[in-house]
Amino acid sequence: MINLIKADFYKIHRSAIYKVLFLILTACAVTTALVSHFVSTGDIDMATASTAALLSDVVMMNLASCIVAGQLVCGDFENKLIQSALTGTCGRFTVVCGKMITYSLLVGVMTLPYALSAIIGYVLNAGFCAPYSASVYLKILFESTTVDFSAQALLKYFLITAIMALTYTSQTAFVFTLAFAVKTKSLIVTTIGFIACVFFGMTSSMIAGVSDTAKNVISWTPFGADAYNMGNDTEIGTMIKVIGIALVYIIAFTYITYLTFRKTEIK
Amino acid sequence: MANTILRTENITKRYGSTQVLSNVSITLENGRIYGLIGVNGAGKTTLMRQILGLSIPTSGEIELFGKRGKAISKERGRLGCLIESPGLVLNLTAKQNLHLHRIMHGIADADVEDKLLETVGLANTGKKKARDFSLGMKQRLGIAIALLTNPELVILDEPINGLDPIGVVEIRELIKRLCDEKGMTILISSHNLPELYQCATDYIIIDHGEIKEQITLEELEEKCRHYLQIETPDTEKLAEVLESKLGTTNFKVMPDGSVQLYDFTDEKEKVTDILFDSGVKTTGFFLKGETLENYFISAVGRK
Numbered sequence A: 001m002i003n004l005i006k007a008d009f010y011k012i013h014r015s016a017i018y019k020v021l022f023l024i025l026t027a028c029a030v031t032t033a034l035v036s037h038f039v040s041t042g043d044i045d046m047a048t049a050s051t052a053a054l055l056s057d058v059v060m061m062n063l064a065s066c067i068v069a070g071q072l073v074c075g076d077f078e079n080k081l082i083q084s085a086l087t088g089t090c091g092r093f094t095v096v097c098g099k100m101i102t103y104s105l106l107v108g109v110m111t112l113p114y115a116l117s118a119i120i121g122y123v124l125n126a127g128f129c130a131p132y133s134a135s136v137y138l139k140i141l142f143e144s145t146t147v148d149f150s151a152q153a154l155l156k157y158f159l160i161t162a163i164m165a166l167t168y169t170s171q172t173a174f175v176f177t178l179a180f181a182v183k184t185k186s187l188i189v190t191t192i193g194f195i196a197c198v199f200f201g202m203t204s205s206m207i208a209g210v211s212d213t214a215k216n217v218i219s220w221t222p223f224g225a226d227a228y229n230m231g232n233d234t235e236i237g238t239m240i241k242v243i244g245i246a247l248v249y250i251i252a253f254t255y256i257t258y259l260t261f262r263k264t265e266i267k
Numbered sequence B: 001m002a003n004t005i006l007r008t009e010n011i012t013k014r015y016g017s018t019q020v021l022s023n024v025s026i027t028l029e030n031g032r033i034y035g036l037i038g039v040n041g042a043g044k045t046t047l048m049r050q051i052l053g054l055s056i057p058t059s060g061e062i063e064l065f066g067k068r069g070k071a072i073s074k075e076r077g078r079l080g081c082l083i084e085s086p087g088l089v090l091n092l093t094a095k096q097n098l099h100l101h102r103i104m105h106g107i108a109d110a111d112v113e114d115k116l117l118e119t120v121g122l123a124n125t126g127k128k129k130a131r132d133f134s135l136g137m138k139q140r141l142g143i144a145i146a147l148l149t150n151p152e153l154v155i156l157d158e159p160i161n162g163l164d165p166i167g168v169v170e171i172r173e174l175i176k177r178l179c180d181e182k183g184m185t186i187l188i189s190s191h192n193l194p195e196l197y198q199c200a201t202d203y204i205i206i207d208h209g210e211i212k213e214q215i216t217l218e219e220l221e222e223k224c225r226h227y228l229q230i231e232t233p234d235t236e237k238l239a240e241v242l243e244s245k246l247g248t249t250n251f252k253v254m255p256d257g258s259v260q261l262y263d264f265t266d267e268k269e270k271v272t273d274i275l276f277d278s279g280v281k282t283t284g285f286f287l288k289g290e291t292l293e294n295y296f297i298s299a300v301g302r303k
Helices: A002-013 A016-041 A046-055 A057-078 A081-087 A092-124 A136-143 A151-171 A173-182 A186-208 A212-218 A236-261 B044-052 B069-078 B094-104 B111-119 B135-147 B165-182 B193-197 B217-224 B235-244 B268-277 B292-299
Strands: B004-015 B018-029 B033-037 B059-064 B079-082 B153-157 B185-190 B202-207 B210-216 B227-231 B251-253 B259-261 B284-288
Touching: A002 A081, A002 A092, A002 B094, A016 A046, A016 A057, A016 A092, A016 A136, A046 A057, A057 A081, A057 A092, A057 A151, A057 A173, A057 A186, A081 A092, A081 B094, A092 A136, A092 A151, A092 A173, A092 A236, A136 A151, A151 A173, A151 A186, A151 A236, A173 A186, A173 A236, A186 A212, B004 B044, B004 B185, B018 B044, B018 B185, B018 B210, B033 B044, B033 B165, B033 B193, B044 B059, B044 B079, B044 B153, B044 B185, B059 B069, B069 B079, B079 B135, B094 B111, B094 B135, B111 B135, B135 B153, B135 B165, B165 B185, B185 B193, B193 B292, B202 B217, B202 B292, B210 B217, B217 B292, B227 B268, B235 B251, B235 B259, B235 B268, B268 B284
Parallel strands: B033 B185, B033 B202, B079 B153, B153 B185
Antiparallel strands: B004 B018, B004 B059, B202 B210, B227 B259, B227 B284, B251 B259
16 A cells, blocks of 8 residues: 555656646635735725635635545546556555545645645734634634744644644545546546535535534534634644544545445446 | 466356356466457457456456465466556656556566666657657557566557557567566457467457357467368378378378378469379369468357
8 A cells, every 4th residue: 555655646746737736725825825914904805805715725625635536536547557556466445545545645735835824924923814714724824913922832733734634635535435436537526526515515504504403413524613613722622523523534435435446347 | 387377267247238258268377378369349358357357257256376256366466467558647758657657566676667668669768758659659668567567477458559560570579578588478369360370379269258269379270271182082092192292291181081281282283283193083172271360250150
């Protein structure tokens, strides 16, 4: 499995699409932070900021994760790397697990621009507005004005950014399953995956608003509010809950993917 | 000593109501080149995919290097394959593609990349990306990838498709060399029997998902051999004349008394003149024998 992951990263390292995607995310992360700053200084109004919310991690990370899933899985079916792994000594379970690990690590890497811009913003304390989107990173930026800089707070923010990477992986884990089911059409996977992510995100917040029971149910999914509301005041118990939910979803979808892939025909 | 590398027992593959393989049983022994021959859609690729684990048989069993069931998954590490088109990452060079597969298969020896590129004639491709390769170059790189693990059994599905005549000869020579020098067993599919005839030592004829025949090169040559069939009431005299007047012993007396003469197939008049001059009565005189194509067509039961 380690060899599969190493091979994936060798290929990714040489691929332009991941680099371009990372650069786009970096530009979006910087723009998101700048908009937050300029709203706080009054140079940008809230209506413009709401439009800029499309560039925040909530939207962009779902899109990036769907693109990554499509490229990583469907791309490898197209260039027959998965076939090559299977006709070697790798079983299908190993292939699925190896791909999921690579996928999770890649989603983690893709969140880095947002994580770093938030933490740098927090350290610089340049003045940021209240979150204009349900983004943990915007919350961290905003907390730079309310939470005193300390190593403990910094450590907590690093932990929160890592948990968010895990949350985004779990939110889009079904796209990974979809990619293994569809196999060779990465555009379909990316499009359907992204639309579904947006739909789940919107539906979850709508359902959560109906009643406390509904909110409680949604809180046990990766789309629950606990993940998006993490900040310096978040208790360790809540963080463990978010991590636990994310891991359960990732493991569950890995297993579902394996069940889907176990006996499928591979062209 | 011949060891059985692969044995399939009554492999059947169905897609819905369509049966694409029907009770396929073949045996491959080490150090031989097996030509899997059949028309397009005969089931060649499907059979190869069952062996490689890319598709799971509806019924039947595969024995690979003496192992069966789940244990064959590990044994597949001793296989190399090129199924249909080669699996290449197009934005990588030939060497980078090999490097990628070397990492994937956990092969420590980095020198193997250059050696294989040399072997398949791609040593001078430098920084050229696989996307800029011709079809033939891609096929060669696919073969190099198949050979990366130094496999004991190499499965090649129509590997010379798209190659120019020189490329065809080179790949054919490479296949022979791998078998002769490294003792690799090779299963190579094609829809072209004369093409396979140049390198295979054994032939597996498949049609409509059924194995029609598995024969050796010697048996095929025997069956496709051209000969003059001479029928006479006096076989002894005929044999004596063939030896004394034509100076040949390259003939066979058949149980029905007719003689199959394997020499002088292009000199029928000379033979008839000598037989006439020697007073050998002939009741029948025919040029017989199959071409490879005709033999294949008759084997699959088509006109």
